[in-house]
Amino acid sequence: MVEQLRADGFAAELLDRNATQEFVAAPLGPEVVGAKLNPTAATLHSTRLVHGLLAAALRRGAQLCAGPRVISLAAHGSGVRISTDRGPIDTPVVLVAANAWLGDCLPALQDLVTPVRGQALCTAPVPPLLNHGFGVAFTPTGEYGQQRPDGRIIFGGCRAVAAERDVGVRELSPETGVQTALDSALRRLFPSLANIPIERRWAGTMGFSPDYLPIAGQLADLPIWYAGGFSGHGMPFAAPLARALAAAALGDVAPPEMAHFRPDRPSLRRGSERHV
Ligand SMILES: Cc1cc2nc3c(=O)[nH]c(=O)nc-3n(C[C@H](O)[C@H](O)[C@H](O)COP(=O)(O)OP(=O)(O)OC[C@H]3O[C@@H](n4cnc5c(N)ncnc54)[C@H](O)[C@@H]3O)c2cc1C
Missing domain, CATH: 3.30.9.10 (D-Amino Acid Oxidase, subunit A, domain 2)
Incomplete structure (x- = not known):
């Protein structure tokens, strides 16, 4: 090594x-x-990192809506309807960052993240x-x-x-x-x-994920972008992928670095599951 x-x-x-x-x-x-x-x-305090990122986002005008559970996502006009247990949310674009629960929100990815x-x-x-x-x-x-x-x-x-x-x-x-x-x-x-x-x-x-690398991309041709399956190693991957997802959502096109994480890569094919 x-x-x-x-x-x-x-x-x-x-x-x-x-x-x-x-x-x-x-x-x-x-x-x-x-x-x-x-x-x-290096090491860090992961909860403080998350709270620091959240505080920075709020300072820049983001709104936090903690609590509602996403049940499904579907095309709605030119945007997306998010169905939640507290009612629908309509939005032009969605980033799904549900990691282990990615397949719950996007059933097409169910087999890829355990x-x-x-x-x-x-x-x-x-x-x-x-x-x-x-x-x-x-x-x-x-x-x-x-x-x-x-x-x-x-x-x-x-x-x-x-x-x-x-x-x-x-x-x-x-x-x-x-x-x-x-x-x-x-x-x-x-x-x-x-x-x-x-x-x-x-x-x-x-x-x-079957090859222990994250999965990221766009769902069909919809304005739904996702990343997850960090396989216990979100620290090295999550920040660069978050940047890539934000660029994708704003520009409506995947930046080249996201290609490494595409869900149709050969190492994710059925039969390659290792899950140890
Ligand atoms: C015990 C343990 C130790 C770890 N140690 C390390 C380590 O040393 N180094 C390292 O790099 N990584 C480590 N990891 C992995 C790391 O925690 C993850 O890679 C990282 O948290 C992934 O970040 P995320 O934001 O993508 O997902 P998460 O932090 O898992 O967040 C996903 C969020 O989605 C929410 N969610 C799920 N379903 C829904 C729904 N239907 N509707 C609305 N919200 C939903 C969840 O509640 C959760 O808040 C460890 C994980 C565990 C459990």
Whole structure:
């Protein structure tokens, strides 16, 4: 992976165990043999990011209408009628950004985006341990985390221990099997955290596409544009795709970069589903 990242122009280093330990102020578990360091990677507080984006949009005159559930979208004159559980909304153009629920709003995409439950936990504050976001692969679906500036460690993953890997699960409640596996994985990584209290446990819904890359485009020839299926990796893709969707909606034509995410690409064909 380090070689491949470098070949693509990304900074990456392969660290042995001793070099890895230098980044972490607590003894690493005995299973850790080394690490891949991405020196330019960063972490952020995703809720603050979303609220910041919302505040910026409101400052620029956007109106927020939180609550209504979209039931369907259909052509209406030269625009679109959005049917919601609180009545219809008529509009010249729509951007659908429903990720895991994309197929609920646009049934034509139902087969391309599958809801998958992801789970995480948050520890009580601990003294500074590490400055970097981190990932491990104790289970085939991986684990990941970060220490927040307030000392709390957020740690998620372990989906592989769930029945069917939680593919197709829409419930937002955390579940004991995965959460117990997360407790154990955190201990294996940082044994000194064995008895740290867990303050919160939660689950969220990811939207997986068969090739783990997002899907974006225009619905038929209608003024309906969409993006979703971020496959647990919305951070790198969502902002550029949002820019592309906004340009598409304003210009009535897809910018060239959206072609990579078209729903008829070969890797999305039936039979290529991997959903792990
Ligand atoms: C536990 C967990 C950990 C994650 N960790 C990472 C990570 O470390 N890095 C990373 O890059 N990504 C991560 N992700 C993925 C990331 O959260 C998503 O890629 C990102 O949230 C997608 O943004 P979005 O705005 O497209 O969709 P979402 O944030 O999922 O928003 C979709 C919205 O559509 C709404 N909606 C759905 N149906 C309807 C309807 N019918 N009518 C009206 N509204 C509707 C939903 O309520 C929701 O608010 C994680 C996800 C989970 C669950």
